[in-house]
Amino acid sequence: MKKSILFPAACSLLAWLPIHAFGGDCDTSRRASTPSSRFAVDGEEVRDKRTGLVWLRCSVGQRWDGKRCFGEIRLLRHQEARRHAAALGHGWRVPAIEELAGIVERRCQNPAINRNIFPDVAELYDNSAKYWSDTPIAEIPPLIYNIDFLTGEADGSTELARLGVRLVKGPIR
Template identity: 40%
Template sequence: MGVLLSFNVWALQMCNNAIRASTPNDRFQINEDGTVTDVRTNLVWKRCLEGQTGANCETGNASRFTWQQALQYAKQVGEGWRLPNIKELASIVELKCDDPAINLSAFPNTRSSGVWSSSPVASGTYNAWDVNFGNGGANYYNRYYDNNHVRLVRGGQ
């Protein structure tokens, strides 16, 4: 089993090269406006987590929001930007990598932490789904008290 190590501002990404990439570079078109288009889903993603800027998301700190704040923030940004649903967010997880479990060419300097989806948990009124980009797993947290990062998307649904 080969392991590829690539340095990241936030973490040391570990990838198993024996596993086929779930989000290969050719799946993404990097745009000049700070977005990336997923050519498989036709979704347009912001390359940076909210609060980060720069060509490689190297400036600023990723902001944290409660779920309600994240929904409101997306509305304020406008221009069709929104929180992704849980299936959309999970679609950008890179299954062969950890810390972070994402394609760093498309989404540079991504934190190995939770990112909110727009999907509430059906069985309870207090929780909403997120993806932990440390390991790529979907989890749910209290949408009123817990704070996670935000990556906005447009198109689809």
């Protein structure tokens, strides 16, 4: 089951345009859905000024070196992701689907995220970069929503699948 969160757009193929601010293929004629100005950067964390949520800039398994994320992204099962967040403490958690969808950059693909804010998102496996949410799909109880940060689309996976994890803290939206 695919539920599109990204409205498909013809992405610009003009390599000389200044699209490096977001990376990948971006339609620069469209307004950014996650402009860098929306975020307050503080080292390895960023606060979304619109939602008040605080995100880790790097995926679980990576570390922030002051400029970028380095290391291997860990692919975790859903319960492993939840346990990892709980072990970090300080309110870190797996985001709800609406929160995760809120950081999708709708004018870009490959990746569909603002790479200035969330660098080093790349294919994890099978032409995808799927990240866990903590939201079950009500219509299909064994599935939990995820977001593919290459395409920006939502999908569902069983809790035994191994996906990327991006942690958040703040009030659940």
